[in-house]
Amino acid sequence: MKIFPAIDLYNGKAVRLYKGDFAQMTVYSENAAQVALQFRSAGAKYMHLVDLEGAKQGSPANADVIKDIRMAFGGFVELGGGIRNMETVEYYLSLGIDRVILGTAAVTNPEFLKAALAQYPGRIAVGVDILDGFVAIKGWTEKTQLKAEDFFRSMQELGVKTVICTDISRDGAMQGTNRELYRRLSQEFSVNIIASGGVSDLEDVMALQQMGLYGAIIGKAYYAGAIDLRHAVEVVR
Secondary structure: OEEEEEEEEEOOEEEEEEOOEEEEEEEEEOOHHHHHHHHHHOOOOEEEEEEHHHHHHOOOOOHHHHHHHHHHHOOEEEEEOOOOOHHHHHHHHHOOOOEEEEOHHHHHOHHHHHHHHHHOOOOEEEEEEEEOOEEEEOOOOEEEEEEHHHHHHHHHHHOOOEEEEEEHHHOOOOOOOOHHHHHHHHHHOOOEEEEEOOOOOHHHHHHHHHOOOOEEEEOHHHHOOOOOHHHHHHHHO
């Protein structure tokens, strides 16, 4: 299993939200590129990056900082947040981003998703944010009537290889990850699932690895000191 330490960007800073609420934001670092260097020194080979402002407004908002982070980290970087047209996909890939994540666009514009998958095979992932069993979009601000399982099924049928799945109710809450959700999804679908939201300790990491998940994102637990990143990377290796 791959460990993806996460940086959520807002106004160029590394922040975390509590359960997706922009009104409950904690700034952990004014220098996000420095955080990326810390990930690198801990032995991380993969990183998950989110442009929170981009997710909210639907267009890139932290491009210069993202470029700095890409250069500082040096490993594999996946990026999501506000990627809703091919121009933005191409722009981020030109910056050296390894994989871009389509979230809202994957729900609202399936033709764009199909085109991106065809044009950039292996470099497109889908992010699905789940709230009470339903898919949420637009930076978690809008809950749809689309059930999570139905969405996963349609993504698998389209040929999506990697899905980043976030349980919003657990995100940033340090209450443990939703193991039952990931167990069910991993048994039902053949896509690579990256668990996101609520990974709170090493026990969570090991449980997800035992399920055979492709990856796990570590966010708040890293910043709060609840997970030693170097140890987590060694454990899954």
